[in-house]
Amino acid sequence: MTQLKSILLVEDNPDDEALTLRALRRNNLKNEIIVARNGQEALDVLSEIAVLPCVVLLDLKLPKIPGLEVLRRIRAHERWRVLPVVLLTSSKEERDIAEGYGLGANSYVCKPVDFQQFTTAVSQLGLYWAVINEPAP
Amino acid sequence: MLMHAKSTLGMLENPPKSALSLAIVRALTVVSPNTPLLDAIALMTSSAGYSDDFKRSETCDPNHVWVADKEHILGVLTVGKVVHLSANPAALPQLSLPQVLVPPLAILSESALLDGDPPADFWRSPPTVPIAVVDEQRHLVGMITRDSVLTAIAATLADPPTAPNSSSPPAPIPTQDETSSPRSPLSVLNVEAMFDTLLAGYWDWDIPTNQAYLSPGFKQMFGYADHELPNVPETWQNLIFPEDLPKVKASFEHHVASHGSEPFDHEVRYRHKNGATIWVNCVGEVVAWDAQGQPLRMIGCHIDITQQKQAELEMRQTKEELENFFTVALDLLCIADTQGYFRRVNRTWETILGYLPADLEGQSFLAFVHPDDVEETQAAIAQLSNQERVQSFVNRYRCRDGSYRYIEWYSQPQGDLIYAAARDITEQRQLEMKLRRREAHLKTAQRIAGLGSWEYDLPTGQITWSDEVFEILGRDPALGAPNYAELLTIYHPEDQAYHDLVVQEAIRTQQPYDLDLRAYHPDGTLVYLQARGEPIFNATGELVQLVGILLDITERKRAEAQLLQTSAQLAASNDELEAFAYSVSHDLRAPLRAIEGFSQALLEDYGDQFDDSGRKYFDRIGHNVGRMNDLISDLLALSRVSRSAMTGTSVNLSHLVSAEIAELQTIHPDRQVELVVPPQVIAWGDATLLSLVISNLVQNAWKFTQHHPTARIELGQCDRGEQPTYFIRDDGAGFDMAHADMLFGVFQRLHNMTEFPGTGVGLATVKRIIQRHGGNVWATGAVEQGATIYFSLPVTSGTGMSPGGQHHHDSA
Structure with missing residues (x-):
């Protein structure tokens, strides 16, 4: 059995963090969930980690380094270039979506306000990227 | 006449005293030279009225007024002269007597005259005016006139004085001599030459015998010597113009018939030896009558009035010419x-x-x-x-x-x-006025427009400015327009070289130019100018002039600056709005999610500890979170409407309405809604935004008709003037027109939530969109009688829509 890759959650809001973690746990995912609470921290985690996470759940609105900038740096980094990044954000702004994809996001997911929808969305995300998706070698 | 005068000099040795003395008129009118001319003339014509200045006797000759001061004779005013002057009566009051009087051509001393001793040259020029006769002290004592001579002759012939060298009796008929010509009795009296001279020729006619004597002077007048013409009546009858002969005869008959009271006096023409016409004034008088009153003898004289006639003729011609001139x-x-x-x-x-x-x-x-x-x-x-x-x-x-x-x-x-x-000069005046009006018009137009015009004459370097150019450049018009070099200095130092370059280039390439520049008024005010020039060519295609305009664009420049500033401010506030919307989108939703999330978590994890009532509270929390979320979404949509870019295109509203209804019908298949949509209601605007308008309005119509068993929703167009205007009408709940103003406000609702759900942002969004298109939106309605929402969309050509919010990627 291959070692389970971690999930990197980049989220500055502790409430959202708690709700996201709760949703991810709902599926009994065993993957380690690393939480970075701002953009810089996210980049630091990536630099230090031995095995890259299976997915980065990246919020856009982050202290220090904003989400899109984090994404840009990830894509600019040779090792992280193909790392799956899902933008998980409250924003439905078209231009955020467009720019997110433009910078190479693998997916763009709006956090639903409705708890059920939110839980479903996040748990499916976790399941998909941690289990179903075959990561790049 | 000169010849004649010379030849007769010798005959004057002993002139008959009495005959000559008879010819002297002694009663004269004499005035001082400062007598007014009109007064002097009055003396001729009136028999009464004379002042102390005037010497006048009642027997005075009325044809002459003598002018003399104490010392000497100045001249005489004659009737002829007055007649001449009266041609221009207006001038009379301005003239003084000395200006018009005729100087005495001959002044004879009485003693010399009576002694037969006048100056030798006196007879050389026969006097045509009265001769003044003076005494020893050279005071005027009398005058000799033509009439007085004739009278004297008549008297002499009637009662001849005794001639010193002749004892012949007074003979009515002179003795015949070998020439068979009658001799004048005067020649016998030796005064013939003198009288001949004074009268310029005389004649003597014995009527019963029809014998005539013609004096040498008479013949001389027509160019003949005495001996060349016989002394017979036929002589003058052959010389006179045949057509004038009846005049003579008529005059004679008249004279005789009146027994001499009607003068024998007429003007006739004679033929000169050289063929010329001689005008003669013939004056005569019967000096002897028989008992039956028949004339026996007649004498008379000829005066050559050819010159006078000529002058008259010329005068008449001149007058005619003037008359013609006056007429034409x-x-x-x-x-x-x-x-x-x-x-x-x-x-x-x-x-x-x-x-x-x-x-x-x-x-x-x-x-x-x-x-x-x-x-x-x-x-x-x-x-x-x-x-x-x-x-x-x-x-x-x-x-x-x-x-x-x-x-x-x-x-x-x-x-x-x-x-x-x-x-x-009416037409000229009208043209002038038209021109003046135009000029005023132009001037006013230039003043209002802040636009001056100028000319630059290249050969002379002369610059001409309209008044407004002086005004625009703040230059005293008294200074006149500057020359080109000075003109450059009027402009802003940074613009001088460029201006010169552009003008020289225009001259070189013969092309119009258009440039903006700046100038300082003498008081330091900075003005912005637009200068345009065009080359003007002469007939041979040579560039001779630049003409152009100068426009004061200071206001425009200010407005542009203002606009730039406003645009920048607008852009800044747009950016702020965007940041705000972004923040709303993120930050307002996060706590909602937390509230919802944790209340659900609470229910999931500890649900068994809540009773039904507790669980209902959780429902209420959830419901409100949902509503809050809707509000945030609608607000964001509204803000997007204000910020999104717009592209003008043709939009088929009929399709949009039909599609929206179809969708709603799918969701609510049981609703009975009649749809009235004309096939081609076309509007011009941004397709996305207009579809949002239709979707909002149709959804509203759908919503507010939901409590009626059947409904009718209608799309229509009712243009107001040039402005295309559309409406969506329903027959639903309607509204009270008193609240019409609230309809389009954000979060304004006229119904409560339980009746009709909604956030109160829909019509605000519609209004925002229509306003961004430059149109208007309004509503009419009545409670339970439906509502009609109208919106107008101005026609805009091309794709030019007002600029929308720009997207900035400066925050995340």
């Missing part, structure tokens, strides 16, 4: 008096003003002057009365048809008369 002149000519009456006008008055001369002559000319011009005209008349000429005076004259014409006058006063030439 294209100018208005008139003679008027200073009392203000027309005396004479020419025919041009008829062609120009429509009046016949008879309509005007004798009329007051002020009566024809425009009422507004009367005062000035009177001033002009006053000037003329002061004998000052008036030039280029213009007033308006009323035509016969009642219209007025502008007349320009050149008037010359002369005494009480005004000689005037005038010209109709």
